[in-house]
Amino acid sequence: MSHFSIHKTDPASRARRAALTTPHGIIQTPAFMLVGTQATVKSLTPAHLHEVGAQIILSNTYHLNLRPGSTLVKQLGGLHRFMGWDKPILTDSGGFQVFSLSKLRKITEEGIRFRSHLDGAEIFLGPRECIRIQAELGSDIAMVLDECSPYPCAHEDARQAMERTIRWAAQCKDAATDEGLFASGRHLFAIVQGSLYPDLRAECAQRLAPLDLPGYAIGGVSVGEPEPEMLAQVEAAATHLPLEKPRYVMGVGTPPQLLRMIALGADMFDCVMPSRLARHGTAFTLDGPINLKNERFKELGAPIEPALQNYTTQFSCAYLRHLVVAGEMLACTLLTIHNEHFFLNLMEEARAHLEAGDYTPWATAWCARYENGARRRES
RNA sequence: GGUGGGAUAACCAAGUGGUCAAAGGAGGCAGACUGUAAAUCUGUCGAGCUGAGCUCUUCGGGGGUUCGACUCCCUCUCCCACCA
Numbered sequence: 001m002s003h004f005s006i007h008k009t010d011p012a013s014r015a016r017r018a019a020l021t022t023p024h025g026i027i028q029t030p031a032f033m034l035v036g037t038q039a040t041v042k043s044l045t046p047a048h049l050h051e052v053g054a055q056i057i058l059s060n061t062y063h064l065n066l067r068p069g070s071t072l073v074k075q076l077g078g079l080h081r082f083m084g085w086d087k088p089i090l091t092d093s094g095g096f097q098v099f100s101l102s103k104l105r106k107i108t109e110e111g112i113r114f115r116s117h118l119d120g121a122e123i124f125l126g127p128r129e130c131i132r133i134q135a136e137l138g139s140d141i142a143m144v145l146d147e148c149s150p151y152p153c154a155h156e157d158a159r160q161a162m163e164r165t166i167r168w169a170a171q172c173k174d175a176a177t178d179e180g181l182f183a184s185g186r187h188l189f190a191i192v193q194g195s196l197y198p199d200l201r202a203e204c205a206q207r208l209a210p211l212d213l214p215g216y217a218i219g220g221v222s223v224g225e226p227e228p229e230m231l232a233q234v235e236a237a238a239t240h241l242p243l244e245k246p247r248y249v250m251g252v253g254t255p256p257q258l259l260r261m262i263a264l265g266a267d268m269f270d271c272v273m274p275s276r277l278a279r280h281g282t283a284f285t286l287d288g289p290i291n292l293k294n295e296r297f298k299e300l301g302a303p304i305e306p307a308l309q310n311y312t313t314q315f316s317c318a319y320l321r322h323l324v325v326a327g328e329m330l331a332c333t334l335l336t337i338h339n340e341h342f343f344l345n346l347m348e349e350a351r352a353h354l355e356a357g358d359y360t361p362w363a364t365a366w367c368a369r370y371e372n373g374a375r376r377r378e379s
Numbered sequence: 380g381g382u383g384g385g386a387u388a389a390c391c392a393a394g395u396g397g398u399c400a401a402a403g404g405a406g407g408c409a410g411a412c413u414g415u416a417a418a419u420c421u422g423u424c425g426a427g428c429u430g431a432g433c434u435c436u437u438c439g440g441g442g443g444u445u446c447g448a449c450u451c452c453c454u455c456u457c458c459c460a461c462c463a
Contacts, residue, residue: 096414117416251414
């Protein structure tokens with residue numbers, strides 16, 4: 001029996017309702033993964049994670065290797081035990097840091113040489129290192145080392161990054177086999193690169209498919225390009241990925257973007273948006289995001305979103321605004337609970353509508369309300 | 380009673396003859412944030428005009444010197460310190 005089973009497909013789009021089995025449990029898809037880069041979803045405890053309905057969280061190879069070190073985590077019983085989270089964990093490879101810490105790195109065929117953003121020490125991350133670290137962390141889903149192109153990017157440069165990503169993917173697969181990753185039921189996902197070029201996206205997806213990995217990701221999106229271009233890249237890659245494997249779009253997106261990518265056949269997502277915006281005072285509502293720092297919430301006794309039930313919605317906008325304005329740390333926790341719940345709840349509804357067979361009309365109406373609400377506030 | 384120090388934008392605080400509507404901070408109001416070097420960053424905050432810009436009113440009160448004063452002089456008021 002496969003680790004990925006598709007239960008239902010949407011009659012009006014390429015969306016599908018499926019489930020992905022990992023050593024720490026089954027993930028119902030479409031799924032949103034909370035980002036816990038440094039072995040914590042900022043401001044939340046594992047109890048909160050369960051409460052908001054998290055099925056799986058993402059953590060990061062680069063950061064955990066720098067501090068506290070993957071060997072230590074392994075000694076202490078692995079990442080799950082270390083952080084007190086017993087459900088699945090996906091670890092990002094550090095490939096994205098190639099992009100986001102670009103001033104501190106040098107890329108060669110062997111891998112990436114970083115200057116630590118913490119103390120400037122030089123560190124090397126190649127395919128083998130990257131897999132070894134993720135194996136030590138004990139992640140359920142490891143990611144291959146990839147090279148994320150900046151935006152904009154010349155076709156030739158994008159091709160080179162793509163070629164390197166494909167070579168590294170094969171090396172990562174070998175390393176993962178050697179580490180016994182697959183034997184223990186853990187997964188390795190390859191990553192499609194190719195920047196904004198549909199031909200590269202298609203080629204990359206087609207050339208990665210024969211590796212026959214447990215899943216495929218679409219990377220290098222939402223790095224500054226306009227939304228239509230981002231969705232076009234997802235579509236270009238997704239249509240050439242194996243139907244029977246999970247597809248994970250890395251690092252996105254806004255709620256409407258998630259629904260649109262589901263329609264393009266994407267199954268998994270992760271994004272810092274709900275937690276970061278929470279820390280910056282923004283809360284998600286069915287009518288678009290609101291900035292609680294705004295004066296209009298000063299005396300508002302209503303909850304952020306009356307249609308949603310979570311720990312935070314018992315409080316008034318006025319109270320939450322007060323916490324944000326006063327710089328209280330509880331503001332971070334409460335708003336993160338709400339925002340993460342908002343995203344996870346959206347995925348739950350999407351799954352329900354996929355099962356009911358009315359995903360496309362539902363998603364269209366949902367986006368219309370969200371985007372009209374946001375627009376109404378702007379005017 | 381004497382001597383010295385001080386009063387700057389609704390708060391703190393620089394400036395000490397023109398480049399000052401006046402640094403900086405705090406605070407207010409808005410904006411950004413998409414595989415987290417982010418509880419971060421950006422803009423804006425005397426008034427009026429839609430505005431690059433222009434006009435008007437500001438540095439305790441009053442008077443003076445000067446082409447020109449937040450900056451110099453006189454005086455008054457209030458605060459602070461020390462001496463009586």
